Amino acid sequence: MNQQIVIAVVGSGYVGLVSAACFAEMGHRVICVDNDEEKVRLLNEGGVPIHEEYLPEILSRHRGGSIEFTTELHRATSQAQVIFIAVGTPQSDTGDADLSYVDAVASEIARSIDSYKVIVEKSTVPVYTNEWITRILERNGTQKDTFDVVSNPEFLREGTGVTDFLHPNRIVIGVESERAARVMRQIYGPLTSGAYYNLPHAVPGSRSANNPPPLLKMSTKAAELTKHATNAFLAMKISFINAVANICDAAGVNVEEVAEGVGMDERIGPKFLRAGIGYGGSCFPKDVAAFRWVAEQLGQQFDLLAEVEKINSQQKKLFFRKIRSALWTLRGKNIAVLGLAFKGGTDDIRESPAIDIVNMLLKEGCCVTLYDPAAMERTKTVIPPGPQVRYASDMYEMAQDAHAVLILSDWQEFAAIDLDRLRNALRHPIVIDGRNLFDPELMLEKGFTYFSVGRPYPTTSVKALKTL
Ligand SMILES: NC(=O)c1ccc[n+]([C@@H]2O[C@H](COP(=O)([O-])OP(=O)(O)OC[C@H]3O[C@@H](n4cnc5c(N)ncnc54)[C@H](O)[C@@H]3O)[C@@H](O)[C@H]2O)c1
Structure with a gap:
């Protein structure tokens, strides 16, 4: 059976808490x-601070047993063999990643090292961060042979974080020593050996005992770059299909037909080819900016990423023009808004295009009624209820007497709405x-005037309504 390892995870946010719960699920302390x-x-x-499928069940299974929660970093790091750093790395004013949280944690870890420890970067960080962490530890008096710093980037998606963590496409570890590589292989052993998938309580997903995930070992710098390159590529795919959608809008072509035709090419693949109002969230915007900054620091121009960002921010403006051309004047109009999170399935509103669009509506003098299955409490902290802003308890209350409905997040339950009741x-x-x-076509049949992104209106008579 796999060996149990004592792990400290520093930072209990979307990545830290999900990783911690999944490590406990894999048999570690x-x-x-x-x-x-x-x-x-x-x-x-017994509470769960974020909205993630399977997280409440896993935490209740291990709470009081193999997982504990504390504010005492020193105690945790002295007991643990392996310390994962999963704190935030937000965007700074200059576009680069603000690594001050990583710095603070690394300095504190240095003070509690009394035997060999593996320190793992789980946060998304620029290339060379590994060397900085090493330097911080040494400057704080830690002996070179008492630690290794490893990069283990995380590729989970919010909303499906637990499934993504336990059924990953790949596990990337950037290591410079065989000793640290052995420890990392032990940690992920329950997944890479397939043993986890035979457990009766295993979270279901695409992996199985016969099809376990591969573990890719590479240099620490390659692992750091792999994460930035992955997110930049995915953001590029979204901006690419959005740019194509705008051409489709102008040419009267359905972008979904084009995306299907393009995505069936195995070299491209169908995922991340859904046109919309652009990417958001706590990762893509900051990681694209940080990767561009890294390139610049290394004397390389990565102008492609500037274009990716430009298309993304234009996409919200183009959508806003669609709203204006559908409603003509906006002042005093009641607009119902479905979806506030940056995507369906999460309560995260960081860099959400939906929040930007709601703020644009408020600035134009609209009254908005907002609904989201999970993100309303967080939204109230940035858009408080007031004379122009109301929060609804369900989708139909939200729609009551509105001049139009906007759909801004792709929650599955929105797609299942009763269209007759909505109308x-x-x-x-x-x-x-x-x-x-x-x-x-269905929306037309149901009596709606329906606008979407990169798909022609299903009659020929609406040319006059086209965006100016
Ligand atoms: N959210 C995602 O989908 C995702 C996916 C992959 C990678 N990442 C990366 O993972 C990292 C964490 O992201 P997140 O979304 O989980 O962030 P988050 O803001 O949800 O969580 C960070 C947590 O760290 C805590 N923290 C900050 N300083 C601390 C300190 N000194 N000691 C202890 N705790 C501290 C905060 O209180 C917070 O709970 C980022 O680098 C992010 O880019 C995020």
């Missing part, structure tokens, strides 16, 4: 650390869909 006392209290009392609730049956959730 985990001490989860965060300096947010409120979050740690909530976790200790009856609205003052005017206008739907402006930024996520292409509905078939335009």
Whole structure:
């Protein structure tokens, strides 16, 4: 059987908490650390601070057993053999990643090293961060032979984080020593050997005992670059299809037909070819900017990424023009908004295009009624309820008497809405869909005036309504 390892995970956010829960699920003992006392209290009392499928079940299975939560970094790191750093690396004013949280944690870890430890970068960091962490530890008096720094980038997606973690496409480890590589192989052994998938409580997913994930060992710098290159490529795919969607809009072509035709080419693949209002979230925007900054520091021009960012920010403006051309004047209009999270399945609103669009509507003098299955509490902290802003308790209350509905996140339950009930609730049956959730023909049949992204309106008589 696989060997149990004592792991400290520093940072209990979307990545840290999911990783910690999954390590416990894989049979390790985990001490989860965060300096947010409120979050740690909530976790200790049985709460779950983020919306992630399977996370509540896994935490309740291991809480009080193989997983514990604490604010005491020193205690956790002295007990652990392996310390994962999973704190935030937000974008700084100059575009590069703000590594001050990583720096603070590394300095504190240095003070608690009394035997060999593996320190793992789980946060997304620029190339050479590994060398900086090593330098910080040495400057704080840690002996060279008492630690190794490893890069183990995380590729999970919010909303499906647990499944992605336990059924990964690949596990990347960047290591410079065989000793550290052995430890990392032991940690991921339950997945790479396939043993986890035979457990009766195993979370279901694409991997199985006969099809376990591969573990890719590479240099630490290659692992750091792999993460940035992956996110930059995915963001590029989204901007690419959005640019194609705008051409489709102008040419009266359905972008979904084009995306299907393009995506069936095995060299391209069908994923991330869905046109919409652009990417958001806590990763793509900052990682694209950080990768560009890295390239610049290394004397390389990566102008392609500037174009990716430009298309992404234009996409929101183009969508806003669609709203204006559907409604003509905006001041005083009641707009119902479906979706606030940066995508369906999560409560995360960081860099959400939906939040930007709602703010644009408020600036134009609209009144908005907002609904999201999981992100409303977080949204209230940045868009508080008031004379122009109301939060609804369900989709139909949201639509009541509105001049139009906007769809801004791709939650599955939005696609399953009762269209007749929606139409009856609205003052005017206008739907402006930024996520292409509905078939335009069906919407016409159901009596809606329906606008989406890169798909022609299903009659020829609406040319006059086209975006100016
Ligand atoms: N969110 C994602 O989908 C995702 C996916 C892959 C990689 N990443 C990367 O993982 C990292 C973490 O992202 P996240 O979304 O989990 O962030 P997050 O903001 O949700 O969580 C970070 C946590 O770290 C805690 N923290 C900060 N400083 C600390 C300290 N000194 N000691 C203890 N705890 C501290 C914060 O309180 C917070 O709970 C980032 O580098 C991100 O780019 C994120």
